[in-house]
Structure formats: structure tokens, C-alpha cells
Amino acid sequence: MRYAFDDAFLDELRLRNDIESVIGEYVSLKRQGRILTGLCPFHNEKTPSFTVYPDTQSFYCFGCAAGGEAITFARKFFNLDFIEAVKLLAERAGMSLPVLSSQDGYSKLRRSVFDANREAAKLYNELLYKPEGKAQLDYLRGRGISDKMITVFGLGAAPDKWRMLYDHLSSKGFSEEILVSANLLRKREKNNKTIYYDNFKNKIIFPIVDVRGNVIAFGSRVLDNSNPKYVNTADTPVYKKSNELYALNIAKNGNEGTLILCEGYMDVIALHGAGFTNAVAGLGTALTPAQVSLISRYAKEVMVCYDSDTAGKQATAKAISLFSRTGVKVKVIDLPDGKDPDDIIKQHGKERFRALLEGSANDIEYRLSLERKNHDLQTADGKISFLKAAAVILAVNGGSIERDIYAAKLSDELGVEKGAVLQQIKLVDVRNERARQKGSVRQAEKEMKKLYKDLLPQGHEDLRIIKAQEILLANIIANPSFLTKLEGKVSKEIFITPVYKKAFAIISERISNNSGIDIIYLTGDFTPDEMGAVSRLYASKLPLSNTLKECEDCISVLLEETKKSDFKDVSKLSDEEFLNLFNMDKNQQ
Template sequence: MANISNEDIKTIRTNANIIDIISDYIPLTKRGKNFLGVCPFHEDHSPSMSVSEDKQIYKCFSCGAAGNVFTFVENYEQVPFYEAVSIVANKIGMKFSTNDKEVRKNNPHKIDYEIMSLALKFYQNNLKTELGAKARQYLAERHIDSEAINEFCIGLSLDKPDSLYTFLINKNYDLKKLTDLGLINVSKSSVYDIFTKRIIFPLWDKNGEVVGFSARVYRGEKDVSKYMNSKETIIFKKGETLYNYHNAKEHIKKEKSVIIVEGFMDAIRLSVNGVKNVIALQGTALTKEQVDLIKKLRVKVILALDNDNAGEMATINNGKMLEEQGIEVFVVRISGEKDPDEYILKNGIDAFLENLKNPPSYFDFNIAYLKKNKNLNNSNDLAEYINEVLKKISESDDEILKALTIKKLAQEYDLSLDLLNKKLTTFKKEEQKVKPQKKIVFKKEKKPYNKTADEILYFMMNDKKYVEMYLKKLGCFNDEIHRSIANEIVYYCDKYKSITLADFITYINDNELKDEVMKIVNSSVIAELNENILEDYFKTINKLMIKDKINELKEKMKIELDDAKKIKIAEKIQELKKGSVE
């Protein structure tokens, strides 16, 4: 399919029952007219998500998530819109697939992606030519075979300092764009490629778009740094990407776990050895954005970072960040070699897999880590250690884990359970003291005008006849947001001759308006739509709009100096007041 039209999308949406599609992801139970399920978009403890078969939408009463079948898949699978459409189409047996171009079509950075993807093809091609013989030999020595080269799209930047530049400029791309993307540099005397004489490893964003490169020397050059990475650009934010995320996603879901390593070579090494559920940090510290990406995978995490102090510290810190998000974390610490790549090269994949069998939990690793640099035969060190362990336990919510750890401590160091428990309570108290009081957030009370306008728009999104009523009886809102949404609805009805909420959600492109529409869908209180209720809303909003107008005129009157004009305003107010009583 060359192009997906709005009609195609509508057909897919109409044929896919939202109950069936969402049931593939979370269990739903029927409650009255609707279905209920545990919301996957926040930490839900009771079923807060309601799915309407009637309207083909879902909404969560707790976190405000709302939308149609496509938004659900987009958010659950963390895929772009067109991919969500394709997933839904496949689920209902409609043959339909998106290619890269289609996914990019709606993206404001499509040119940037296009250039990066062309640059990658250029690099990949170089490696296959005669000029790439030495680089291929280097890779072969590192046990990166042609299959791995293809899988990870490894390429080569040439010796000639302007070969990529010539290639791209001949395709009529703007030089400024090429420098902004970190591919080309311009100096006083020349224009040259950023990467030369290096093996090129592409870096992808979470959707699988090439956004940057990491480039490695391969001919033993001494006076340059081993790796060179793309600078941050409009599409490349280092802290928001995880190497191999897009490739590994499916495998991670299948294995129900993700292995996190530091460098991309570790990820490639594991992957070519058949361990595909692996992603790399490209550094040591996790960012908040990366933690969010990992959280969305909803699987347990195995941290397998480098065998050095930095790797150990990173294991402690990253593990803490992940656990705080409710993610189950396990730790693998290799010994002997410096990272999983070298470990596997030297000891083989089976030795590495042995480490993956029953790895210690992050909690156990952390407790063991507290022993480091302490001589537990020394009473002071031992007391410090036990206090630190108790403090750690006091932070955990897991009562069973607490009891087991206390018991282990008591046995190991011949201490009374009573004493340990007593000590633990003091930590708990301290912790409560420092813990800031949870703020109680009240739902923002909407102003009567906004509330009424929201409900009117909700009616309009559900049926063309309500749009016609709006045009006849109201025609306009006082504020811009409601007016813009109303205009979109009217335009949509004109174009498609009918409207349903589920289709309209897909149609709205503007992000700000989409958010507003979702809020309206989520907060609507109407169980049943009928004309009488809408009539009432029109009356209410008319009154409110007149009241607004009167207040505005009163303000005007206050500052008006000309008496004649003042009287005119007063008359106008009287007139409006009369109108509002009727």
C-alpha cells in the first residue's frame, strides 16, 4: 500500500472492535454496558480503565488516559501512529503494512531521518567495496561476521575527507542541514566529513530511526580517540535512546526480561550469540527518559554492566532508579574480563549464560555491596554494616523480604531477632520523619463555562445531529480552545458527512487540541446522550456567555470618562440582562 488514506484508517478502525483488541493486552470484564480492566498506563491497583464497546473508546478514571483503539496500541506498544494502525490491521486479518516512508510521512523531522538513513546506506555500501577490505578483516578478527554486519547495519567512513559530503550534496540537500545533523563540518577553507577512516555503528531512536553514529578507529591509529560519537542534534538526544531498543523489543517481550549492558559492542556480542533481549546504555548512568522507556517494557531487568568500579557504582545507582519505578531488578557481575563482550569472546556464550541462571536480586546485591571495604571481624565495621542493612530493609515495602533478611542477619551474626526488629522500627520512624507529607491533589474544579462547553463538544463529537443543533442554536464559543475544537468538528462533519468519537480522535492532528479532546472525553459525565440535555447545555452556556459579556461591559464602564458613552454601555447591559432572563 503506497499511501494510507484517512478512509483506510477509518475502515480499519470500524472493523476492529476495541474490546477484542484491548483484551489482547489486558484482561477485561464486563460491567453493565462497559468493560473494566486494570489500567496499563499508571500503577493501577483496582480496575480503573473503562472500555466502551458502544463508543469504541477507553478512558481511565484515575490517570486520565483516554482514546480509541489506535491510541491504546500506540501507547501500550510505544510505537508511532502508523505502526499502531498496522498492528491493529494485522490483528483483524486485514493485510496492511507500513514501510519506513509512511511512518515518517507525518513526522516533522522526516527530512532529517531521510538524510541520516541515506548517510547510513552510504557507509554500509563502503564497507562492502574494495575500500572496506581492511575494515572487514578487522571486524572478522573481532568475530563480527557478515550476518552481524547486516543485522547491526555496520558501515565504513572512507579516507577521502569529503566523500559523504559529495554524496549528499549531489542529492540536493542543504549544507546547513548536513552540519546541523552532525555529518559535515565547515571550516574557513573547506567542507569536510565529520567521520573519516572509521567503522560506523548507527544509533537508533526508540522507533528504529537512525539518529546518530558511533565511529571506531580500526587501523591502530594512536593519536586519536578510539570512539567518536555524533553530537546531539534535533533528532539525537543521547539520554533518550537505548542502543538496540527497537530491535530487542519483541525479544524482550517474549523472554519477559531485558538484559542491560554498557556498550553497544556488548549488545552486539550477546545478540550474535543468540541472546537477543539486550539493550545498551551507551554510558553508565540511566537517565529519567531511559528509565521511562524501560518501564514501558513491563519486564524484569538484568543489569550486566562492566567489571570495574564505575560499573559497580552504576549497578547500585541504576538499580535504585529502576526499583523506585517498581521494576524488578537482578544483577549479573562478570569477573575476569572487563565487559560482557570480552567475557564472551574469551569464555564463550555458555559461560555467560551460566551467570544468567538465578542471578541475585538487586536487593541481595546491594546488601552484599555494603560489606565491601569492611572487615566484618572488626566489631565497629560489623555494627556499621548491620545498621546499613537495616536501613536498606526499612526502605523496602516487601514484608516477606524484610522478615527473611532479618532472620538471615540474626543467624549469620548470632544476634537476637528482637534487637534487630527494635532497631528496624527506629529506622522506620526516622524515615517517616524525613519523608515529605504526600500532597493531596484535588481534581481541579472546572469553571461552569468550561464544563458546559466541554459537554457540548462531547455531544458534537458523538453525532452529526448534535453538530447541526450547535450550528443552529449556538454557532460559536467565547474562548479559542473550544472554538477551535468546534471548528474541527464542523469541518470533519462537512467532509465525512458523519462523525463518531472514535474516528474523530484519530483525525485530530494538532497535539494541543488532541490533548484537550482527550481531556473532554475523559471527564465527560454524561451517560446517555439526548437532545433535551444538550438543549439545557445551550441555555446554560448562553447565560454564562451573556454574564461574561456583561462583566466585560461593566469593566469598560468603570474606565469610560465620556458620560454619553457610559449611558450607551449601561443601555447595552440592560439589553443583555433582559435577554438572559428569557
């Protein structure tokens, strides 16, 4: 979909939203000459691979291939569509948004889903205080949830009726198609007739709100112990559960750089009610890299507060592993067996939970404490096996300071020399380095192919194809006059990758029309994921000689590949396709 924002508006939008300023509000950037680098907000990493290019007003991550300009950054960071992202930046700059003659159908759908969710949340909350919601209100009050917390979290009641929400939202003008897309309704076929009914029935409702204040989904809980205990919104045009966190819209404000990560809605509400307003929770799935990345945008430290059973320990170990790839510090709250935060606050008060917070262990201490339980430290063999396991933990997770501190602690605990502990860690380092070097070349190729997996169409395995397309396009972007000089030699047909075929068509059209080809003019034509590939073309790390000879060499590579793939079955080529390829081949001779 090509959006109707003219270049003059986009120029002003870019001028008033300098990319360093926009991204710098959410990512800590460090200047390195003409560029800036930081930890990528779109994947987990310890070493910065996220690069901002003020000269081209673009960004690119060499770790996950995310890229674009300010609009794309807003789209990816806040999960917005194109028009929503432009509106956000326009409001940030105090600009008025032009009226578009037409709007993207997907954008309209998203806005309709947001509107339907807001109306549903309002109805559910109102029903909680009516006779239809008495059972749900009694349950919440029985769990010690105050009216204040009900208001803060917008809790509600879905009554024991199949069409309450359907009838209400239909009267507000929402179509069945919109309500099914929002997962507020379900449908089934009966006697050749489609029957629609409410997704949530006889349940407590937990609205899920994003960091911008939009109601994006709902969680729900049964009133008894029947299964499934929780029924949640499935993925919709505005919601993907693996990308969001419950209550982050509240916890992100004034959290002093620390978030408490809980397992469920009730834990979060109980903690907020006790004054711990920096608590958040996942949304019915195991913690995901996307959620870890989201947390890292708002916190420098996370305190993991999962149950102490086997499943909880496994989830904690996974969380530590995920956060170890970021710059976020991790602490683990040691909950008593069988207790969750809600139980502790009810039975022992908020001061007891505060004491648990203050006594929480960092990730290394937690790993060591778990490992310690697997060894009999009263025996020499037990001490040796524990020391070897501890050395692995410190080699993988500890810096030089952590190694020194914990080597001293282990020395005192096990009755061995500190130097012996450090030597054991060094042995692990050597072993790990050998393994790393052995697989480095293979891993680099694997990572490159993974990075380019969406850019390599089926049947094309040679990474030279990607490079040839990138270098050719980057040369044309840097030297628009090359397009005329390459006339008859290059066309979109020689490009193998769909996104680069599309990029060439748009860029060449703009050059022919004497229009600018800055990256912001292209963003309305590509998805955020596609913009990553486009952004690579504007990144300064592409090796260019800026010569026609380099372009012609790239064209030769692509023509060779085109002939290999397309002429396998000439009968499937149209007359126009055959003539185009014939003419290009002739021009190359």
C-alpha cells in the same frame, strides 16, 4: 494539519482495531467492570493508572496524562506520525489505505529521513568490504567480531573523506535539507557560502534500528583512543536518543521475558556473538525513564550489566531506582573489576559469563551488598548501623515476603533476633508514613499542577479553569444538543487553554454539520500530547451532572477569568474581540 481520511474509513478502521485488542498486544490489561486497567507503557509505575474505555474506544493514563484512541496509541508506542500509525493499523486489519490528496510536510520529512538513513546504512556496509573501509574491518576483526555479526547488526565504515556520503546520497536525489535534518550532513558558513560535509568520517558505523525495522540513527566509533571516542546522531525528526535502545529490534524476539542491559555497542555485539541474543544498550546517555518504559514492554526481568567502577555502580543504582517504579524485576550482574562483557567472553569464554548471569543478585541483594561494605560488622556499632541501613532498604523495596526472607538472613548474619529486624523495618515504615501524610496534600497539588502544566497558560494559576473547560466540553460531547441551547453563551473565545479552544472549535463544527464526534474523528487534528487532554474529556471519571446549569456555571467561571486576563489592557483587543466579549457578557446577564 487536518488529514483527509473520511469518517467511513475511520469507522471501519476502528471497528477492525478494537482498542482492547490493539493495546492488549503490548499491555497486560485487567478488566474491572466496564473498563480495563494496566501498567502504563508511557511512564514507569507499580500501581496501574492506565485505563482503557471500550465504550468510547479510548484510553487515558491518570499518572502521566497520556491518552487517545488506537491511532494515538500506535503513534506514541511506536514513535510514528499520524499517517504511519493509520497505515500500521490498516495493515493490521487487512485494509487498504486511501490515497490522500495532500500529505503533511512533517510526515514527508520523516519518510525522507527514513529513506536517507536506509541508503546511508547500505553504503556504509558496502564500504566496509572495500579498500576505503579496510581499517574499520581490520579493527572489527581484531575485536573478534565475525562476519555474521557484522551482517546481523549491519555494521559499516565511514571512510576518511568529507563528502563520500554527501555525493552518494545527492546522486540518489536527497536534498541537502533532508540530509542535514537526518544529521547525516553538517554545514558551516565560509566566505558567505554554505559548505556541507559528512557527519561521520573515518569511523566504524553502528546503525540504530527501531523495533519496526527502520534505520533511525547511527552510532560511530573512532579507530584509536582519541576523543571523543563516539560520535552519534543528534536528535532528528525520527530519533530521540533518550527514547531508544540499541539492538532492541533483535533482542525483543525470543528473549523469554528477560533482557540484559549493557553500556555500549561492542558489549551488545560481543554478547550476541556468544549466543546471548537478548542484550541491549543505551545510546550514549544515562538510562532514562522512557528507555525503562520501553524495556518494560518487552521484558518482565532485566539484568543490569554495567561496569564495576564508581560510575558503573552509580549508573546501576539509578537503573534499580527507575525499574523499582515498574513491574520489571531487576538483577545485577557482578562483573570483575575492570572487566566488561567483551573482556570476559574473550578471556574466559561464554560459559564464564553464563555463570555470572546465573549468580546475579536481585536488586535488594545488590543494595545490601553495597551497603554492607560501608560498615564494620566485626563491631557492635557496625552491626547496628548496617541493620538500620538494611531496614531502610527493605522498607522501601521489599514486600512482606521479601522482608520475612531477608529478616531471617540478617538475623543469622548479625546474630540478632528476626523479630528485632522486622521491628526495625516497622519503625522505618512508621517514619515514612508520617512523612508521606505530612506532605500528601502538598504533593497532590504539586502533581496536579505538574500534570496540567501544559494546560495552564502563563498568568492563569487557578486549576478551576481547567476543570471548568473540561466539564463544559465533556457535557457537550455527552449531550450534543446542548450546543444549540447554549448558542450565544459559549464560543471558542472563552476557552483559556489552546488545546481546549481548538477542541471546542472542531467539536462544535462537527455537531453543526451533523457529523460524529467520537474521539477517532478528532485524532488527525491533534498531536499525541494534545490527545491526552482531549482523551480526558471522554474518560468516564469526569464528574458530570449533564445539565445546562452545570454548563452555564462553567461558562461563568471562564468568562470571569477571560475578563481578568483580557481586560487588563483593553487597548490591545481588536474591535471584533471586544464585541464578542461584550455580547457574551450581555447574554450572561
